[in-house]
Amino acid sequence: MNEMTTIARTTTLKDWETDQEVRWCPGCGDYAILKAVQRTMPEIGTAPENTVFVSGIGCSSRFPYYMETYGFHTIHGRAPAFATGLKLANPDLDIWIVTGDGDGLSIGGNHTMHLIRRNLDCQIMLFNNEIYGLTKGQYSPTSRVGTTSPSTPYGSVDRPAQPAAFALGAGARFVARGFDVSKELPNVLKAAHAHKGAAFIEIFQNCIVYNKDVFEDFAAPKGAEDRQLWLKQGEPMLYAKGTRGIALDAEALHLKTVDVVDGDWEAAGVIVHDVTNRSVAHMLVEMRFGEFPMALGVLYDDPRPTFEADVVRQNKAAAEGKKADLQGLLKKGQTWTVTESGPEL
Incomplete structure (x- = not known):
């Protein structure tokens, strides 16, 4: 493998849209996510022919059909394995993984964990609707306690997984919502x-x-802004039009909400967001919605060397001063030649 390079060119929205009919249930949030991704790609500056979308199984996994890029609609929970192979085969590729709470955190939880732990250079979009949509509404790993579904007719008694907490626990160096x-x-x-x-x-x-408006308290198109904490690097953690903020209780070592009077957030003890502070990122993820706003945006961002870059360096060092000799490799060790009188060892 060669050293990794960046391939970029100017594109428009049309360059990223396919001729495929987009088919999700009318009103599904996937439509909005798809359009957001298609509109974002030209601003990123990468090239469609250098981009790959990889998915597993689920409603979200139809995504590769609707992006004018290379795409792999793979098997349940294994998108991270395919993505790892692609990145190692061609580190120049810009890889996006599309998964859901059922696909990525149930059968695919192990694969997701190891991809994050290895720190493969890719983007993992986990669509969390707290339900199994494609298989007709069973409860998922992220479903709330009490969720009524075909598989939990009396209400789920499972404690739900928190995707962002899972990612941080697996060693993620970038976590956002x-x-x-x-x-x-x-x-x-x-x-x-x-x-x-x-x-x-x-x-x-x-x-x-199957789970309509479950996030309406903080994610409604209108009227929920006061319950959203949008995190910005170097800016105070304010919400509710700046009248409320997040402070650190130094004695109990946990976050708390405070009132902000006349815009004086410093006097209220509101903390400034530092994306490299892993401890605070864990606290933000664990904030109980209702008592706290929903923490959104980039919670944590602290890069370290990537898996494929280390593999490239290792392979280059191992090949230094060596000449590729396939025939020599085949003849090495226990080999023999067949002659008219029989094999010669």
Whole structure:
């Protein structure tokens, strides 16, 4: 493998749209996410012919059909394995993984964890609708306690997984959140792409059929802004039009909400967001919605060397001063030649 290079060119929205009919349930949040991605790609500056979308199984996994790029619609939970192979075969590729809470955190949880741990340079978009949509509404790893579904007719008793907490626990160096109809989602996607390494984005997505409006408290198109904490590097953690903020309780070592009077956030003790602070990122992920706003945007961003870059360097060092000799390799060790009198060892 050669040293990695960046391939970029100027594109428009039309360059990223396919001629395929987009087929999700009417009103599905996937439509908004698809359009956000298609509109963001020209701003990123990468090239369609250098881009790959890889998916597993689920409603979200139809995504590769609708992007005018290379695409792989693979098998349940194994998109990270395919993506790893692609990146190692051609480190120049810009790889996006599209998965869901069922695909990526159930059968695919092991694969997702190791891709994050290895820090493969790719973007992982996990659509979280807290339900199995494609297989008709069973509860998923992220479904809330009490969720009624065909597989939990009396309500789920499982404690749900938290995707962003899972990613941080697996060693992610970039963790972000957004939701399907948010105008801020393209900015989150651009930040993820700018990160060198595995960038994990949890996207709350409304399943109009089986889990309608489950995120309405903070992700409604209008009227929920006061319950959203959009995190910006170097800016105070303010929400509710700047009248509320997040402060650190130094004695109990946890976050708390505070009132901000006359815009004086410093006097209120509101903390400034530092994307490299892993401890605070864990606290932001664990904030209980209702008592706290929903933390959105880039929660954590602290790059380290990527998996494929280390593999490239290792292979280059191993090949230094050596000449490729396939015949010599084949004849090495236990080989023999067949003659008229029989094999000669």
